[in-house]
Amino acid sequence: MVAILGVTLTTAGGAAAAAGDIVTFADPTGNVSEPEEITTGPDGNLWFTSFANARIGRITPAGDITTFADPAGTVDRPDGITDGPDGNLWFVSGGNSRLGRITPAGDTTTFGDPAGTVALPFDITAGPDGNLWFTSGGNARIGRITPAGVITTFADPAGDVAGPRGITAGPDDRVWFASTFSDRIGRIDVFDPPPPPSPTAPGASSGPAQPVTGAPRFTG
Numbered sequence: 001m002v003a004i005l006g007v008t009l010t011t012a013g014g015a016a017a018a019a020g021d022i023v024t025f026a027d028p029t030g031n032v033s034e035p036e037e038i039t040t041g042p043d044g045n046l047w048f049t050s051f052a053n054a055r056i057g058r059i060t061p062a063g064d065i066t067t068f069a070d071p072a073g074t075v076d077r078p079d080g081i082t083d084g085p086d087g088n089l090w091f092v093s094g095g096n097s098r099l100g101r102i103t104p105a106g107d108t109t110t111f112g113d114p115a116g117t118v119a120l121p122f123d124i125t126a127g128p129d130g131n132l133w134f135t136s137g138g139n140a141r142i143g144r145i146t147p148a149g150v151i152t153t154f155a156d157p158a159g160d161v162a163g164p165r166g167i168t169a170g171p172d173d174r175v176w177f178a179s180t181f182s183d184r185i186g187r188i189d190v191f192d193p194p195p196p197p198s199p200t201a202p203g204a205s206s207g208p209a210q211p212v213t214g215a216p217r218f219t220g
Helices: none
Strands: 035-040 046-050 055-059 065-069 078-083 089-093 098-102 108-111 121-126 132-136 141-145 151-155 164-169 174-179 184-189
Touching (some): 046 078, 089 121, 098 121, 132 164
Parallel strands (some): 035 078, 121 164
Antiparallel strands (some): 089 098, 098 108, 174 184
């Protein structure tokens, strides 16, 4: 018998669960099709993208599945998904180059880039600056979307980024990503460096780093 925090884990057949036991869950309604990515949500459930039928899904730790379609029809081939800083889930809609937000209640909103600089977004992560960062695989850019839906994308001046896919926040207050087609790993600064101390106040603290206001630096 295995107990964690007073909870006994069992397999689907009722036997006590052991390390390495695998249980899978199907949606009885048939509304899950080619699930791609999954993340822990702010509501204690798991949330995932159902790629082939343009739905976002929720599964409880007990295995109960619910999926949500966008009534506006603005979700197409959703892929990466992450828990956002605003208590919602954020995902990429690769088929129409939009970014999406879904509340724990299942209300969906998507955002397009007015500048047209998002192409085939692939993955998304919460950044250390309180924004969401994503890979734009079709045009070798890294993008940022604020919780309010304002999108900015950045190109690597050195041209070393090609087909970026996976992305995650690093332990160094940067965002890291995989550049699939150039066989490189990249990072992007999301904070401007702190200003230097005032010359009139020797030794004064320079203050904390500030969110990027210009073009983030691709460093490596």
